Amino acid sequence: MTSKSTSLDVHVSDVTVTYNNGHTALHDASFHLRSGSICALVGVNGSGKSTLFKAIMGFVRPSRGSVTIGGRPVKEAQKKSWVAYVPQSEEVDWTFPVSVWDVVMMGRYGFMNFLRTPRAEDKRLVRESLERVKMWDFRDRQIGELSGGQKKRVFLARALAQGGRVILLDEPFTGVDVKTEAAIIELLRELREAGHIMLVSTHNLGSVPEFCDQVVLINRTVLAFGPTEEVFTQANLTLAFGGVLRQFQFDQSTVDETDGRAVTLLTDDERPVVLGRGGHLEHRLAEERKQGEDS
Numbered sequence: 485m486t487s488k489s490t491s492l493d494v495h496v497s498d499v500t501v502t503y504n505n506g507h508t509a510l511h512d513a514s515f516h517l518r519s520g521s522i523c524a525l526v527g528v529n530g531s532g533k534s535t536l537f538k539a540i541m542g543f544v545r546p547s548r549g550s551v552t553i554g555g556r557p558v559k560e561a562q563k564k565s566w567v568a569y570v571p572q573s574e575e576v577d578w579t580f581p582v583s584v585w586d587v588v589m590m591g592r593y594g595f596m597n598f599l600r601t602p603r604a605e606d607k608r609l610v611r612e613s614l615e616r617v618k619m620w621d622f623r624d625r626q627i628g629e630l631s632g633g634q635k636k637r638v639f640l641a642r643a644l645a646q647g648g649r650v651i652l653l654d655e656p657f658t659g660v661d662v663k664t665e666a667a668i669i670e671l672l673r674e675l676r677e678a679g680h681i682m683l684v685s686t687h688n689l690g691s692v693p694e695f696c697d698q699v700v701l702i703n704r705t706v707l708a709f710g711p712t713e714e715v716f717t718q719a720n721l722t723l724a725f726g727g728v729l730r731q732f733q734f735d736q737s738t739v740d741e742t743d744g745r746a747v748t749l750l751t752d753d754e755r756p757v758v759l760g761r762g763g764h765l766e767h768r769l770a771e772e773r774k775q776g777e778d779s
């Protein structure tokens with residue numbers, strides 16, 4: 485395991501991935517993630533988000549370009565369990581008879597011998613991780629008997645138990661209620677403070693400005709990458725989503741006709757992103773206003 489202070493920046497440089505059937509799912513993709521940051525990965529279905537995750541995990545090999553983690557090749561990062569993955573619900577066989585405890589213990593497999601006998605340290609880390617996501621009381625439950633949000637938290641606990649410094653989250657908010665979403669976001673913020681890197685694929689555009697420092701907009705290549713307020717513009721989102729993105733413009737507030745605000749909602753049918761008259765992110769402004777009032 486690495487110490488908390490080890491910087492494990494992720495460099496994706498000109499990555500092209502072509503599958504065995506000849507399909508190029510991703511070409512010339514480049515971006516860079518710093519320690520202690522959260523980056524959203526946003527794109528339509530089939531735009532190459534999972535392919536990018538697989539390239540960072542070392543499950544597919546780029547035909548061109550490279551991915552490095554802490555300056556090392558992904559194969560080395562894989563051996564050291566630096567990269568952890570929180571899967572989409574659809575990828576998991578929920579009928580498989582394993583308990584919550586077993587799933588989180590899987591995060592420790594990379595540190596065990598071939599008999600997979602957990603040591604005291606493994607058990608301690610599993611317990612701590614379950615407590616951290618507030619799922620300790622559910623440790624003996626079968627994984628299939630949990631709600632969508634609880635399942636997500638268990639897989640996040642597995643990533644924590646693994647000690648993953650780079651955590652890839654695939655659609656963590658699908659099928660979870662607003663309260664659970666807020667709890668997951670809070671946890672991701674804590675992990676950011678602790679120096680983790682998180683790359684979060686999401687269709688939930690409205691929550692991205694709430695917690696993501698950066699955004700990668702993707703459609704078979706990186707269309708835009710940078711700070712959220714620079715990348716999350718109407719023009720870029722339209723470029724990434726094309727006709728899928730629905731736009732609503734409101735020229736007047738229904739609450740107070742004289743407040744002079746006009747907003748645009750952009751949504752691909754989950755939580756919309758709200759842009760003000762000048763195309764700025766409304767969420768950021770609301771937060772800045774609140775901070776101003778508090779200070």
Ligand SMILES: Nc1ncnc2c1ncn2[C@@H]1O[C@H](COP(=O)(O)OP(=O)(O)OP(=O)(O)O)[C@@H](O)[C@H]1O
Nearest residue numbers: 503504505507509528529530531532533534535536
């Ligand atoms: N193993 C594979 N062999 C061939 N083509 C593949 C393979 N995996 C994915 N693809 C293709 O590569 C493209 C990108 O797929 P990918 O799963 O990376 O997209 P995605 O952005 O994660 O999609 P979604 O949002 O639907 O999960 C798609 O056209 C897909 O059909």
